[in-house]
Structures are given as C-alpha cells and as structure tokens.
Amino acid sequence: MNLYRTVRLIRRFEERAVEFVRSGEIVGGIHPYIGQEAIAAGVCAPLTDTDVITSTHRGHGHVLARGADPARLLAELMGRETGLNKGRGGSMHAADFGLGILGANAIVGAAGSIATGAAWAHRRLGRDTVAATFFGDGAMNEGMLLEAFNLAALWQVPVIFVCENNGYATTMPVASAVAGSITARAEAFGIPAVTVDGQDPEKVLEATTVAVERARSGQGPTFLECTTYRFDAHHTFEHRARLTYRSTEEISAGRSRDPVEIQGARLAAEDRAVVDAEVEALLDAAAVIALGSAHPDPAAALEFLYASPEVLR
Amino acid sequence: MPKLSYLKALNRALGDELERDPTVFVLGEDIRAAASNVTAGLFARFGPDRVLDTPLSEQAFTNFATGAALAGMRPVIEFQIPSLLFLVFEQIANQAHKFSLMTGGQCKVPVTYVVPGSGSRTGWAGQHSDHPYTLFAHVGVKTVVPATPADAYGLLISAIRDDDPVVFFAPSGALGVRDDVDFSTLAPVPLGVGRVVRGGDDVTVVALGHLVQDALAAADELAGLGISVEVFDPRTVYPLDVEGLAASAAKTRRLVVIDDSNRTSGFAAEILAIAAERFDLDAPPRRVTRPDGAVLPFALALDRAVQPGRDQLVTAIHAVLEEQ
Structure with missing residues (x-):
C-alpha cells in the first residue's frame, strides 16, 4: 500500500509538473522521473529517519519518496519563497536537510563521493546512518564516481550506490557508452553488486533491505543496478525538440512495464481508488499552496551565499 | 624569542585545531608520512581517522570532504601541488561553494583546502608552479595567501573555524620564512582584514x-x-x-x-x-x-x-x- 502510494504520488506529481512547465509556471523545464518511480520508492522505503540520500538532476521522485512535502517541492520548482530551498535551488537542486536529503545534484556522478563522505562522517560521529546515492547509467563513465567506489570499499563506508539504468545518458544508448558490464565495475572494487528489476518496487525494496543491513552492520557499500525505462523525455525541452533517438516501438515496449500498474495490481481496486483520491487531493492542495506563494525578493538574490557572511565587507 | 617557521606554523595550527575540535580532520595524499611536512607528527598524535591518507583520487576526496562537512565535520584537505586545484575546481567552485545558496541556507560546508608550496618551486616546471588564488577569488570562494608564520598560523585557524569553504595558499617562496615569535601571542587572524x-x-x-x-x-x-x-x-x-x-x-x-x-x-x-x-x-x-x-x-x-x-x-x- 505504501509503495503504491509513493509511486502513484511521484507519477502524478511529475505529470502535473510537466503541465506546469507547459503553462509557464515552471521556468527552465524539468527532467521527468516518469517510469522510474519504483526505484525511488523501493530504495527509500527501508531507510530510517537518520539515514541520508543524495539525488540527481532527475530527482523529484527521490525527494518525494524520502518524504518531502509535495507543496514545498512544487513551490521550489516554481521558484517560490515557500519552496524547499526558498526558490534558490529549483528542480535540479531540491534539498531537505531535515529529512536527510542532502540535495539533488546537477553534475552527473558528483553526488556519489559526497554521499560517501557524509556516510563516513556520520559513522565517525558515532551514528549508524546509512547513505543511499542515486545516479544514472551515464554516471558510470564519470571518473569521480569510480573513485568514490574505491574510497567506499577501502574504508567500508555505509553507502548504497543506486544506479538507475534507464538505457540512455540523455540520448547516448548505454550499449554505446559503457564497456564491459555496469555491475562488474562495482565488483572490481570488491563491492557486492546486483541487478534488480527497477520497474518493480518490491524487488527494489527487497534488494535495498539487504544492502541497508550490510551497511548498518559495518559490512560496507553495496551496488544496486536497477534496470528501468524513462517513459518521458530526458528533459522537457525534448517535447519541442522532437528528438528521434528512441523508436516509437521501443518506447511502447518500455512503457508496457509500468511501475504504477505493477504495484497497483497488488491492491484491491477499492483500496487503490482510495489512495488515488488521496494523492489527487494532496496534489490539488500542493498546487494551491505553491501557486499562492510569494516570489523571492530580488533584493535578496544573494542571500545564503555564505554561511559566515560576517567577514564580508 | 623562539623562531617559528611558516611550515611549522601550519603544522602547529593543524595540531591545535585537531586537539581543540573533534570534528576537525585532515585528509590528503601522503599526509601520514607528511611528505610536505605540514602534517608532521600528526598521524602519531591523532591516528588514521583524524589524519586520513587518501589514494590519488582528488575529485572524489574533495567531494568526500564536502559530504563530511554536510554531516557536521570540519575537513582540512592538503593538496600537494597547486595545479591539483584545477582538477578539483568543479568540486570546490561548483559544489562546496554553492551548497549554501542553492539549498536556501539549509547547510554549511566548512572545508579548508591547504596548498603548501603554491607558485614557483624553482625547477618544478609548467605543471607544478601555478599560483591560482585569483581563480578562487573570481568565483567568490574565500581565499587567503598569508605572508608570515604568525599570519599563516592565525589565518589557518580562522579558515578551519569559518563555516564556508576557504582556500589557503601557502606560497612556496614563503615556506622557509622564519620569524621570532612569542608563541603565547599566536592567535586567530580574521579573514578579510589586511x-x-x-x-x-x-x-x-x-x-x-x-x-x-x-x-x-x-x-x-x-x-x-x-x-x-x-x-x-x-x-x-x-x-x-x-x-x-x-x-x-x-x-x-x-x-x-x-x-x-x-x-x-x-x-x-x-x-x-x-x-x-x-x-x-x-x-x-x-x-x-x-x-x-x-x-x-x-x-x-x-x-x-x-x-x-x-x-x-x-x-x-x-x-x-x-x-x-
């Protein structure tokens, strides 16, 4: 029930966000997470309050699955003062430190080493925090992520590396970009790696639970390759650009395994309808709050630039 | 009055801050053996978790420090070569520096980046002789270039205690400077004061x-x-x-x-x-x-x-x- 609620919430949030991009309420577009919801839902479900995550440019799903307020996330996408980041971050940088969301990161592969450092530090400070860090197949070719695998394995850091393999780094097919296999790269560092059906929230949850137990008990990092398919564009600019790197046949085949349907089929129809209605009511209210929120004052454009601004004259 | 060298001042500042604040730790390449002498004796005093010897993975360990800072620690990274800052410019200018604003002030990233031996080292040629402090000033990262042992000590203390990223350049040409110093007068030197x-x-x-x-x-x-x-x-x-x-x-x-x-x-x-x-x-x-x-x-x-x-x-x- 909870997993279904999460994937449904992410799906409907994203569909509404795409509409807000079209209507101009969200400036700059978004990277829709539609089709990949099972991964965020399955990874975040077994995490506890003191755990932390890092997210990606395609990050709304992770942030929602971790429990962020949809109204404040939507307000952030709209650049409003009530947004998670007070309108200073936007779609690609949503963060909620109170929930252990150390931020979505717009540089591919960057957050893996940040999450590794955070998990190492929490452990050193005597906490049993586990970090989960999301990235795509494209990040598997970023040297600093491979460096992070090495550090995490060397120092037995409680971090879970979650690779969302949606088959494409923007338009580049994974087969044209990744030599060898994705899991073998993690295994080369001595990190246990498994490939999981990333369309099925329960499968992801199951694999993550094992990884969390390993991390929490001091056995170090785990690598999860979650195979998935991005139903929508890499970014909403594609809705106008009409890129043709994926055939319509391929897209139809990819969409045939829909995480919302897979998880929804496990519920009684009436229960599902109740959840769907709750999600719509929540998102209706979120839209009202976000649209009614103030825009930041341009005079405060560089507020928060420094944590210690007093040294500036 | 005893003599204090610039290099020894850096070492003393690190030791003092490691002693004073358990969230401070030093990481970098060859710092256990103290190849640059900046961390001399610190591994023996503070152990492997406080003096963390890293593999040659500058980009990852620079972001690692950002993550540790987000979790509440005060990392100090030693870079052996000034040009390594070009390699981690993204991790400092685009990650550590931007977290505060981009998150709407939800977090701080108190990392200090120490470069002992910046500028010409006499005979180290094209890729080991840069002195890139202007670059960091341009992007708005707090940047210090102390001239004397007392300032090196005081500014390193302030850099470590500051809640923002600070790049600390110790010029090669200044490392050998020795001054008469009354150690009891060594004190933090505020950032931004000439x-x-x-x-x-x-x-x-x-x-x-x-x-x-x-x-x-x-x-x-x-x-x-x-x-x-x-x-x-x-x-x-x-x-x-x-x-x-x-x-x-x-x-x-x-x-x-x-x-x-x-x-x-x-x-x-x-x-x-x-x-x-x-x-x-x-x-x-x-x-x-x-x-x-x-x-x-x-x-x-x-x-x-x-x-x-x-x-x-x-x-x-x-x-x-x-x-x-």
Missing part, C-alpha cells in the same frame, strides 16, 4: 604571500634614496579588505601592486579597478605581474623571467613617483 606591514608616506605597495618579503626589501632599498614606501598585505584575497587598502592609498596617493598571477583578470587587475573606481591618486597606479597567459618554463632563467620580482617592483615605484 595589515600595514611597514608604514610609509610616498607610495603604497600591495603585496601578498612571498612577495611581501620582496616588497619589504624594495622598501629598504628605496629608503636609502629617501623614498618612504608603505607595504600593505591584504592577507585575504577574497573578501578583500577594501577599507584598509583605501586608508593606505588615501595617505600615500600612489599605488603599485605586485601579484604572482597572470596579468589579465588577475588580482592586481582587481586592485587597479577598485583604485580607478574609488581612490583619488596623484598618478596612475601600476602593477607588476606574471605576463599574460604565462606558463612557467623549466630553465631557471626562464622561470625567473616570468615571475614578478623586486627589480620590476622598484622600477614601477619609481615610475608612479615620477608621474603627476
């Missing part, structure tokens, strides 16, 4: 790091000719002590900057721009810098030929004194 190193009336020379020694030598030389040179050391490149500089320039009404950066958009260029906007000078200000787009060539005579030096500084001082 210092008049030598008072004078006729011209203000702005110098940073190892070039402060050259400026003082030039001032001695010119004193014999009856020229009174004031040497102003900003100590912090960003944020710059504009008020301190303005007070000196208002007194002398003439200004020369010596700066171990390339000329275009360098630190000296910024000082001259501020002078043009704000100062009332009796002669156009001058700057002594590395040439435009300089790469330090290996051969000693070539290396020296592209570095700003004392003779050029003296020439520039004479020039601003002659002009009306």
Whole structure:
C-alpha cells in the first residue's frame, strides 16, 4: 500500500509538473522521473529517519519518496519563497536537510563521493546512518564516481550506490557508452553488486533491505543496478525538440512495464481508488499552496551565499 | 624569542585545531608520512581517522570532504601541488561553494583546502608552479595567501573555524620564512582584514604571500634614496579588505601592486579597478605581474623571467613617483 502510494504520488506529481512547465509556471523545464518511480520508492522505503540520500538532476521522485512535502517541492520548482530551498535551488537542486536529503545534484556522478563522505562522517560521529546515492547509467563513465567506489570499499563506508539504468545518458544508448558490464565495475572494487528489476518496487525494496543491513552492520557499500525505462523525455525541452533517438516501438515496449500498474495490481481496486483520491487531493492542495506563494525578493538574490557572511565587507 | 617557521606554523595550527575540535580532520595524499611536512607528527598524535591518507583520487576526496562537512565535520584537505586545484575546481567552485545558496541556507560546508608550496618551486616546471588564488577569488570562494608564520598560523585557524569553504595558499617562496615569535601571542587572524606591514608616506605597495618579503626589501632599498614606501598585505584575497587598502592609498596617493598571477583578470587587475573606481591618486597606479597567459618554463632563467620580482617592483615605484 505504501509503495503504491509513493509511486502513484511521484507519477502524478511529475505529470502535473510537466503541465506546469507547459503553462509557464515552471521556468527552465524539468527532467521527468516518469517510469522510474519504483526505484525511488523501493530504495527509500527501508531507510530510517537518520539515514541520508543524495539525488540527481532527475530527482523529484527521490525527494518525494524520502518524504518531502509535495507543496514545498512544487513551490521550489516554481521558484517560490515557500519552496524547499526558498526558490534558490529549483528542480535540479531540491534539498531537505531535515529529512536527510542532502540535495539533488546537477553534475552527473558528483553526488556519489559526497554521499560517501557524509556516510563516513556520520559513522565517525558515532551514528549508524546509512547513505543511499542515486545516479544514472551515464554516471558510470564519470571518473569521480569510480573513485568514490574505491574510497567506499577501502574504508567500508555505509553507502548504497543506486544506479538507475534507464538505457540512455540523455540520448547516448548505454550499449554505446559503457564497456564491459555496469555491475562488474562495482565488483572490481570488491563491492557486492546486483541487478534488480527497477520497474518493480518490491524487488527494489527487497534488494535495498539487504544492502541497508550490510551497511548498518559495518559490512560496507553495496551496488544496486536497477534496470528501468524513462517513459518521458530526458528533459522537457525534448517535447519541442522532437528528438528521434528512441523508436516509437521501443518506447511502447518500455512503457508496457509500468511501475504504477505493477504495484497497483497488488491492491484491491477499492483500496487503490482510495489512495488515488488521496494523492489527487494532496496534489490539488500542493498546487494551491505553491501557486499562492510569494516570489523571492530580488533584493535578496544573494542571500545564503555564505554561511559566515560576517567577514564580508 | 623562539623562531617559528611558516611550515611549522601550519603544522602547529593543524595540531591545535585537531586537539581543540573533534570534528576537525585532515585528509590528503601522503599526509601520514607528511611528505610536505605540514602534517608532521600528526598521524602519531591523532591516528588514521583524524589524519586520513587518501589514494590519488582528488575529485572524489574533495567531494568526500564536502559530504563530511554536510554531516557536521570540519575537513582540512592538503593538496600537494597547486595545479591539483584545477582538477578539483568543479568540486570546490561548483559544489562546496554553492551548497549554501542553492539549498536556501539549509547547510554549511566548512572545508579548508591547504596548498603548501603554491607558485614557483624553482625547477618544478609548467605543471607544478601555478599560483591560482585569483581563480578562487573570481568565483567568490574565500581565499587567503598569508605572508608570515604568525599570519599563516592565525589565518589557518580562522579558515578551519569559518563555516564556508576557504582556500589557503601557502606560497612556496614563503615556506622557509622564519620569524621570532612569542608563541603565547599566536592567535586567530580574521579573514578579510589586511595589515600595514611597514608604514610609509610616498607610495603604497600591495603585496601578498612571498612577495611581501620582496616588497619589504624594495622598501629598504628605496629608503636609502629617501623614498618612504608603505607595504600593505591584504592577507585575504577574497573578501578583500577594501577599507584598509583605501586608508593606505588615501595617505600615500600612489599605488603599485605586485601579484604572482597572470596579468589579465588577475588580482592586481582587481586592485587597479577598485583604485580607478574609488581612490583619488596623484598618478596612475601600476602593477607588476606574471605576463599574460604565462606558463612557467623549466630553465631557471626562464622561470625567473616570468615571475614578478623586486627589480620590476622598484622600477614601477619609481615610475608612479615620477608621474603627476
């Protein structure tokens, strides 16, 4: 029930966000997470309050699955003062430190080493925090992520590396970009790696639970390759650009395994309808709050630039 | 009074902060063996978790420090080579520096990046001789270039305690400086506050790091000719002590900057721009810098030929004194 609620919430949030991009309420577009919801839902479900995550440019799903307020996330996408980041971050940088969301990161592969450092530090400070860090197949070719695998394995850091393999780094097919296999790269560092059906929230949850137990008990990092398919564009600019790197046949085949349907089929129809209605009511209210929120004052454009601004004259 | 070397001052500051604050730790390459001497003795005192020897993975360990800072620690990274900062420019300028604003002030990233041996190391050639403090000032990362052992100690303490990322350049040419220091007077030096190193009336020379020694030598030389040179050391490149500089320039009404950066958009260029906007000078200000787009060539005579030096500084001082 909870997993279904999460994937449904992410799906409907994203569909509404795409509409807000079209209507101009969200400036700059978004990277829709539609089709990949099972991964965020399955990874975040077994995490506890003191755990932390890092997210990606395609990050709304992770942030929602971790429990962020949809109204404040939507307000952030709209650049409003009530947004998670007070309108200073936007779609690609949503963060909620109170929930252990150390931020979505717009540089591919960057957050893996940040999450590794955070998990190492929490452990050193005597906490049993586990970090989960999301990235795509494209990040598997970023040297600093491979460096992070090495550090995490060397120092037995409680971090879970979650690779969302949606088959494409923007338009580049994974087969044209990744030599060898994705899991073998993690295994080369001595990190246990498994490939999981990333369309099925329960499968992801199951694999993550094992990884969390390993991390929490001091056995170090785990690598999860979650195979998935991005139903929508890499970014909403594609809705106008009409890129043709994926055939319509391929897209139809990819969409045939829909995480919302897979998880929804496990519920009684009436229960599902109740959840769907709750999600719509929540998102209706979120839209009202976000649209009614103030825009930041341009005079405060560089507020928060420094944590210690007093040294500036 | 005991002598304190610049290098020993760095070592002492690190030891003192590691002792004082359990969230401080040092990481970097070859720091257990203390290849640069900055961390000498610290591994034995504080152990492998506080003095964390890293593999050659600069990009990952720089972000690792950001993550540790987000979790509540105060990492200090030692970079053995100034050019490594080019490799991690993204991790500092685009990650650590941006977290505070991008998250709407939800977090802080108190990481200190220490570069012992910045600038020419005499004979280390093109890829080990840069002095890129201007780059960090340009993107708004707090940046210090101390000149003396006491300032090196005090600014490193302040950098570590500051809640923002701070890049700390210890110039190669300053590492050997030894001063008589009463250790009981060693104290934090605030970021963003310059210092008049030598008072004078006729011209203000702005110098940073190892070039402060050259400026003082030039001032001695010119004193014999009856020229009174004031040497102003900003100590912090960003944020710059504009008020301190303005007070000196208002007194002398003439200004020369010596700066171990390339000329275009360098630190000296910024000082001259501020002078043009704000100062009332009796002669156009001058700057002594590395040439435009300089790469330090290996051969000693070539290396020296592209570095700003004392003779050029003296020439520039004479020039601003002659002009009306």
